[in-house]
Amino acid sequence: MKNKLTLFFFTLSLLTSVTVSAQIGELERSTPEAEGVPSGAVMALMDSLIGLPQTDIHSVMVLRHGKVIAEIYPEPFAPEYRHTVFSCSKTFVGAAVGLAISENRLRLTDRVASFFPDQLPDSISANLAGMTVRNLLNMTSGIAPDWNMRNVRTDWIRGYLEKTVKAPGEHFDYDSMSSYILSAIVQKVTGMKVLDYLRMKIFESMHITDISWEVSPEGINTGGWGVYVQSESLAKFAQLLLNRGVWNGKQLLPAWWVDQMMAKQSDTGSFGYGYGYHMWLCEYPGAVRIDGALGQYALIVPDKDMVIVITECTLIDGATQRRLVWNRLLPAVTGDQPLTLGKDYKRLQKKQSAYCLPVVQGKANSSLAREYAGKNIVLGPNKFGWQSLTFQFKQKEVIMTVMETSGAQYDLLFGYKQWKKTSIDAYPPYSVDAKGRFNGIEGPFYVAGSYAWPSSSTLELKAHYVNWITALNLTFRFEGEQVQLTVKENYSSEAKIIEGRVL
Known part of the structure; x- marks a missing residue:
């Protein structure tokens, strides 16, 4: 009995800590009409986004005058789930650089090479010597992007500085490693990682504490990617920029620096409408955006x-x-x-809670289920590290037990015509292959699953890693002792085939 009580109070404290740290509902809520926005226009936007092909919408928030007037988190997503936001991270770096400049720790004209005397190549070109902090901020470093370098090396600073440098300031080349070098510079001049610096200077005042950032093999926040944050916290940060650095009457970020971040600092040619200091200018006049791969946006209008x-x-x-x-x-x-509030607002209220990502279509059962239940299916080599799988088939539920080559083992749950959720201690699949990926990101990760049998010999599963970004479509074709698994990742147009066999 004592052990049961201990487990109960431990679980209760864990749930309480999760609730406390989940920073949702802190921004003031209002109705669209109260802020001068017709609910019908909001519905038109939401419906159009949900209906886009080859797209899974995870969250949408609309703010006016600093108030949330509409938000959706299509099931199985939820407001408390954090999300990796890829290159949205760059704008956080831009803010940190501005803070360091305002404290006279840094200047736009400072030479990049001067911060890394022990990581420079033996011969320093005039172009490398002339590269400045400003060149990194507006993506005109003169170094051609090498997106594979972070995947094969652990000494990223040295690897970057060894590259051939063309004349800085002349050509726009979007490069996450430029942001990484800025992150390293901020860490040099402040003595703390960018995330810790922003926590002290901005995030504590804004109550943004449920945030993480990946850390490189060199012990530096990855800069150009890796921020892991809730949608509402991202909205807070965008609102801070819209307010020219003011939050609750306090100037957290210098207004002049926000103006420079959001002004055109580089001509991007046919690649967009111009680039500021780690922010993109938009086709809509005066609008700018925080922008991340695979569709992560905070639009500021x-x-x-x-x-x-x-x-x-x-x-x-x-x-x-x-x-x-x-x-x-x-x-x-x-x-x-x-x-005036009307029928459209009532319709919007219903729709906001009813949006749901599509579940798998097919039958709930197959005559083959009993034959393969509990059987160990050994898989061939694959990028997911899955060594073997075992299935349990229950009433309108499938449990897939995954054994990884690392020795980790966990269950994934799949519901019929509904999403079933579970948590795992393993990392989700990830489109970034950088060395040390996930370092600095804590679990657990939550997975929501749906299943169906499109035919008697085919089992289809859909797994959304709801506090990350990834989803997997898994199609199993059973034929005697042979099992063929086709995997489609939502961040890739390619399908991968993994051969398996029953032991």
Whole structure:
């Protein structure tokens, strides 16, 4: 009995700590109409985003005048889940650089090479010697991006500085390693990682504590990617920039620096509408965005006093999502006067809680289920590290036990015509292959699953890693002792085939 009570109170304390740290519902909520926005326009945006092909929407938040007027987290996603936001991380680096400059720790004209005397090549070119902090901020370093370097080396600073450098300041080349070098510079001049510096200077005042950032093999926040944060916290950060650095009446980030971040600092040619200091200018006049791979956005629209946050995993051009904001939502926002609530608002309320990502279609059972239940299916080599799988088939539920080559073992649950969730201690699949990936990111990770039998010999599973970004479509084809597994990752257009056999 004592052990049961101990387990109960431990579980209760764990749940309480999760609830406390989940920073949701802190921004003021309002209705669209109270802030001068028609609910019908918000619905048109939400419906259009949900209906996009090759796209899983994870969250959408719409803010006006600093208040949340609409938000959706299509099932199985939820507001408390954090999300990796890829290159949105760059804008956080840009803010940290501005803080360091405002404290006279750093200057835009400082030479990059001067910060790393022990990691320079034997021969330093004039172009390398001339590269400045500003060149890193506006992506004109003169170094051609090498996206594979971080995957094969652990000494990223030395690897970057060894590259051939063309004349800095002349050509825009978008490169996550430029942001990494800035992260390293901030750490040099402040004595702390960028995340810790931002916590002290900005995040504590904004109550953004449920945030992590990947750490490189060199012990530096990865800079160009790796921030892991809730949608509402990302919305807070975007609102801070819209407010020109002011939060609750306090100037946390210098207004002049925010202005420079959001102003055009580089001509990107046909690749966009210009680049600021680690921010993108948008096709909508005056709008800027925090931007991450696979469709992570915080759109800042000063003339409408609005912020729109989108997290998703998409394989289509992100300009499509942005055009929906520009064309479906913003034209309907014509003033600040409150509008009359009507039927559209009631419809929006119902829709916000009803959005759901599609579950797998097919039958609940197959005559083959009993034959393969409990059998150990050994898999061939694969990128997921899955050594073998075992299935249990229950009433409208499938349990897949995964044994990894590392020795880790866990269950994934799949519901029929519904999402079933579980937590795992293993890491999810990830589109970034950098050395030391996930370092600095804590678990557990939550997985929501849906299943069906499209045919008697085919079992299809869908697994959403709901506090990450990844989803897997798993299709098993059973034929005697042979089992063929086809895996489709939501961040890739390719399907991978893994051969398996029953032991």
